[in-house]
Amino acid sequence: xxxxxxxxxxxxxxxxxxxxxxxxxxxxxxxxRLGQRLEKADYEEWHAILNARGWLAGNxxxxxxxxxxxxxxxxxxxxxTTAAHAPRIVPFGLxxxxxxxxxxxxxxxNAYWLPRLLDGTDWWCQGYSEPGAGSDLASVKTTAxxxxxxxxxxxxxxxxxxxxxxxxxxxxxxxxKEGKRQEGISFLLINMETPGITVRPIVLIDGEPEVNExxxxxxxxxxxxxxxxxxxxxxxxxxxxxxERTNIAGVGFANAGLxxxxxxxxxxxxxxxxxxxxxxxxxxxxxxxxxxMAMATTNLRVxxxxxxxQAPGAESSMLKVKGTVIRQEINALxxxxxxxxxxPFVSEALEAGSNVGPVGPDYAMSATSQYLNNxxxxxxxxxxxxxxTIIAKAILEL
Amino acid sequence: xxxxxxxERQMLQDGLRRYLRDTVTPDALRAAEAGDTGFSPEIWSGLxxxxxxGALFTEDQGGFGGAGFDLMVVFExxxxxxxxxxxxxxxxxxxxxxxxxxxxxxxLIEQAIEGSVQLAFAHGEPTSRYDLERxxxxxxxxxxxxxxxxxxxxxxxxxxADHIVISARTSGDARDTAxxxxxxxxxxxxxVEVRDYPLAGGxxxxxxxxxxxxxxxxxxxxxxxxxxxxxxxAHARASAALCADALxxxxxxxALTGDYLKTRKQFGQPIGKxxxxxxxxxxxxxxxxxxxxxxxxxxxxxxxxxxxREIHVSATKHLVGKVARLVAEESIQMHGGIGMTEEYSLGHxxxxxxxxxxxxxxxxxxxxxxxxxxxx
Numbered sequence: 121x122x123x124x125x126x127x128x129x130x131x132x133x134x135x136x137x138x139x140x141x142x143x144x145x146x147x148x149x150x151x152x153r154l155g156q157r158l159e160k161a162d163y164e165e166w167h168a169i170l171n172a173r174g175w176l177a178g179n180x181x182x183x184x185x186x187x188x189x190x191x192x193x194x195x196x197x198x199x200x201t202t203a204a205h206a207p208r209i210v211p212f213g214l215x216x217x218x219x220x221x222x223x224x225x226x227x228x229x230n231a232y233w234l235p236r237l238l239d240g241t242d243w244w245c246q247g248y249s250e251p252g253a254g255s256d257l258a259s260v261k262t263t264a265x266x267x268x269x270x271x272x273x274x275x276x277x278x279x280x281x282x283x284x285x286x287x288x289x290x291x292x293x294x295x296x297k298e299g300k301r302q303e304g305i306s307f308l309l310i311n312m313e314t315p316g317i318t319v320r321p322i323v324l325i326d327g328e329p330e331v332n333e334x335x336x337x338x339x340x341x342x343x344x345x346x347x348x349x350x351x352x353x354x355x356x357x358x359x360x361x362x363x364e365r366t367n368i369a370g371v372g373f374a375n376a377g378l379x380x381x382x383x384x385x386x387x388x389x390x391x392x393x394x395x396x397x398x399x400x401x402x403x404x405x406x407x408x409x410x411x412x413m414a415m416a417t418t419n420l421r422v423x424x425x426x427x428x429x430q431a432p433g434a435e436s437s438m439l440k441v442k443g444t445v446i447r448q449e450i451n452a453l454x455x456x457x458x459x460x461x462x463x464p465f466v467s468e469a470l471e472a473g474s475n476v477g478p479v480g481p482d483y484a485m486s487a488t489s490q491y492l493n494n495x496x497x498x499x500x501x502x503x504x505x506x507x508x509t510i511i512a513k514a515i516l517e518l
Numbered sequence: 519x520x521x522x523x524x525x526e527r528q529m530l531q532d533g534l535r536r537y538l539r540d541t542v543t544p545d546a547l548r549a550a551e552a553g554d555t556g557f558s559p560e561i562w563s564g565l566x567x568x569x570x571x572g573a574l575f576t577e578d579q580g581g582f583g584g585a586g587f588d589l590m591v592v593f594e595x596x597x598x599x600x601x602x603x604x605x606x607x608x609x610x611x612x613x614x615x616x617x618x619x620x621x622x623x624x625x626l627i628e629q630a631i632e633g634s635v636q637l638a639f640a641h642g643e644p645t646s647r648y649d650l651e652r653x654x655x656x657x658x659x660x661x662x663x664x665x666x667x668x669x670x671x672x673x674x675x676x677x678x679a680d681h682i683v684i685s686a687r688t689s690g691d692a693r694d695t696a697x698x699x700x701x702x703x704x705x706x707x708x709x710v711e712v713r714d715y716p717l718a719g720g721x722x723x724x725x726x727x728x729x730x731x732x733x734x735x736x737x738x739x740x741x742x743x744x745x746x747x748x749x750x751x752a753h754a755r756a757s758a759a760l761c762a763d764a765l766x767x768x769x770x771x772x773a774l775t776g777d778y779l780k781t782r783k784q785f786g787q788p789i790g791k792x793x794x795x796x797x798x799x800x801x802x803x804x805x806x807x808x809x810x811x812x813x814x815x816x817x818x819x820x821x822x823x824x825x826x827r828e829i830h831v832s833a834t835k836h837l838v839g840k841v842a843r844l845v846a847e848e849s850i851q852m853h854g855g856i857g858m859t860e861e862y863s864l865g866h867x868x869x870x871x872x873x874x875x876x877x878x879x880x881x882x883x884x885x886x887x888x889x890x891x892x893x894x
Contacts, residue, residue: 254854256784279855323860325850325869390647390883392693400882452843455872459647460672462876465718479715479725480644480671488718492869495850496858503854505794 123417125196132193136200143169147472149205153380155486156472157328158207160285164240166207171238177214184222184234191426194367195419202372203379210282213237213244217290220307220360224348233309247277247291247310247334248357254279255506257292258301258354262336264293264308271295271308271346273316273339279500283319283332287312296351307353309345316340324496326489327467361502368436368501369419369443374412377450381405384457384483395457408449415442434514437507444497444504455491458484465489521814527591530573534592537568538599544863547720550602554714555678556722557603565603566633574609579616580628586758586817593759594813597766600866602720604636604675606759611637611683613752614700618740623702626681638679640670640703640726641749648879650749651695655728657686663734664701669727674877676724677714680705684726688743695746700739707731719873720866747824754831757878758816761838764874765813767867768806768845774864775799775849778856795852802845809841825891832879832888839874839881846871 125133148162170176178194180186189197201208209215218237221230236242253259262275273293283289289310296304312319316339321329348356385396385405395401422435455462461480468476469485478485498504512518523531541561550558565571573588575581589609596605612630615623615637629635646652655668666686676682682703690697703710709731714724740748776799779790789795816834819827846868850857857864875881 324858325865400886460876463672463717464715466715499854
């Protein structure tokens with residue numbers, strides 16, 4: 121047992137830090153630090169900077185243009201980028217679809233789609249959930265019927281994050297109603313510009329249209345866009361979800377959030393002293409910090425096992441539950457720390473470059489919207505209830 | 519001991535519930551949000567005609583209620599409907615005028631009860647958080663009257679109010695309870711800069727910057743330098759109102775969530791059949807009843823001795839703040855994605871509940887204050 125990183129890992133961390141010092145535009149890190157909204161062009165700019173260094177697809181094999189980092193390196197990269205307030209890497213294409221194509225796609229599909237993912241030609245979104253298929257994903261009803269060289273797709277997907285920016289969507293569709301529900305699902309790549317597709321934004325409680333509904337009305341998709349075998353999509357979907365849960369603990373985000381919370385608690389004053397010296401509030405910060413210290417090590421234990429070749433199983437469910445609860449608590453304490461200035465709800469102030477400034481201190485302006493928005497953490501990617509059921513069945517065998 | 523409503527209060531509750539159910543619709547809330555008042559002038563007038571404003575004041579003050587349980591009935595119903603009309607501001611500012619005002623100033627109460635005048639109370643400042651005694655805005659006495667300079671923060675209804683009751687220090691240091699005075703500031707006074715903006719829980723507020731604002735001698739409300747006790751009393755009453763509002767909102771949220779658990783099907787059955795969710799709903803109900811009792815505790819002591827009253831202010835604000843967070847977060851979680859959407863009615867109530875802790879002290883602040891008051 122040794123809690124220190126190896127010299128090689130330390131050198132890697134130094135490389136990442138030097139790169140961020142040099143290449144991360146301050147305009148972008150300021151936006152992230154203040155919780156202002158990132159535009160499509162912001163993400164594209166950051167992706168291009170990472171791609172030029174060969175670091176956009178840390179998890180991909182080198183033969184596909186990735187960095188082929190192991191789990192510990194990916195963890196260090198995430199820690200450093202979140203601490204530096206870098207934009208997140210949009211995960212749908214790079215972290216989710218890429219590994220599925222590499223494992224189950226044809227050589228032609230990989231040769232065509234992967235370079236376009238790296239150079240930003242395509243922006244992918246995820247077509248999994250439906251109005252009647254949330255936690256119970258296997259009940260997807262969107263159908264794809266074979267008609268010559270095409271599938272004809274009808275149905276509806278929902279909670280499609282950043283679908284408004286996407287030109288491509290990967291979808292779970294039903295190609296057979298025979299047998300078990302899981303057996304008739306296929307994994308299909310669909311161009312969003314195909315006639316018959318309608319995208320409708322869904323405004324969330326923070327006032328932002330971050331997710332969308334996507335409607336399919338007789339949408340014709342070439343059969344060459346089927347990934348793997350027809351009716352085997354459930355296997356690929358589950359494989360993708362294990363990748364979705366990589367870094368699900370969000371230790372980097374939690375560390376950055378905690379540092380921000382402490383900074384605010386030092387600046388706010390209550391009863392003639394800094395808020396951080398109020399023993400009751402300090403105790404709340406301490407409790408979440410202690411939980412985070414332990415969870416970070418749980419995360420490293422899973423990460424180290426993964427680096428040694430063991431696929432994370434139900435352990436990722438534990439990380440998801442604990443990680444999201446800790447991040448949500450940090451969000452709640454940050455909202456609490458800013459006091460009455462959590463009340464103003466000035467959407468324009470969250471647009472960088474807008475002529476509407478924040479009401480009160482700049483650190484207060486996004487506290488409420490981030491608190492509200494991050495209620496999603498315990499809902500998406502398999503709700504925390506679903507994760508607990510996985511833990512109960514897979515680990516506890518109940 | 520009797521926990522039943524009097525016949526009069528029962529009638530008020532029934533009438534209010536019916537009226538609000540029919541008028542505070544999602545469309546009305548969206549229109550209020552889009553408008554420049556942040557609330558519906560029609561609903562404000564309708565409620566005033568029903569006597570809602572009058573229920574907040576005693577007969578001596580020109581109303582027909584004014585007791586703690588009158589406030590509870592009114593604000594629980596406003597909260598149940600998700601109404602955003604600024605009755606808390608009427609209670610705060612109107613209460614101060616009714617308690618301290620001279621005859622000319624008290625004429626405002628009559629107009630406010632009729633619904634023809636909007637009021638606000640400007641007390642908090644950019645760095646005062648929840649410390650009621652922390653007033654740095656200053657009022658200097660001159661030959662012709664007063665000159666006010668300073669800043670006021672998150673003044674709810676501030677840009678809409680025809681008259682703002684405003685606190686300013688006439689003597690002492692920033693954290694003294696002595697030396698705080700109140701003034702009545704008419705809308706549009708020269709030297710007042712107003713920045714008006716929307717609030718996360720509905721309604722609007724304003725930041726005020728006062729630069730040598732000249733007020734006549736008659737603008738002073740009550741005795742010079744002796745306003746703190748009245749400010750504390752007004753906050754006690756407004757805290758009871760906010761907690762009752764949250765209680766009503768929690769009732770609505772619980773009903774929405776219970777209905778959703780009965781109708782939403784996953785894995786072949788309504789999700790309410792899953793014991794994991796049943797137990798969490800049961801916990802919500804238990805906590806909600808705790809919150810109801812805490813509100814009753816406070817409303818029953820609003821007219822009692824100061825120390826007992828303030829212990830209950832902090833006890834209730836602490837407990838209801840905690841329960842409101844639990845109810846808002848758990849109801850979103852049990853709904854899943856739909857609970858995150860603006861379009862679904864839960865969002866408005868969840869946002870309102872998430873704002874309870876940011877006015878008049880959060881649950882941690884009041885836990886500390888409760889400990890200090892008990893030790894005193």
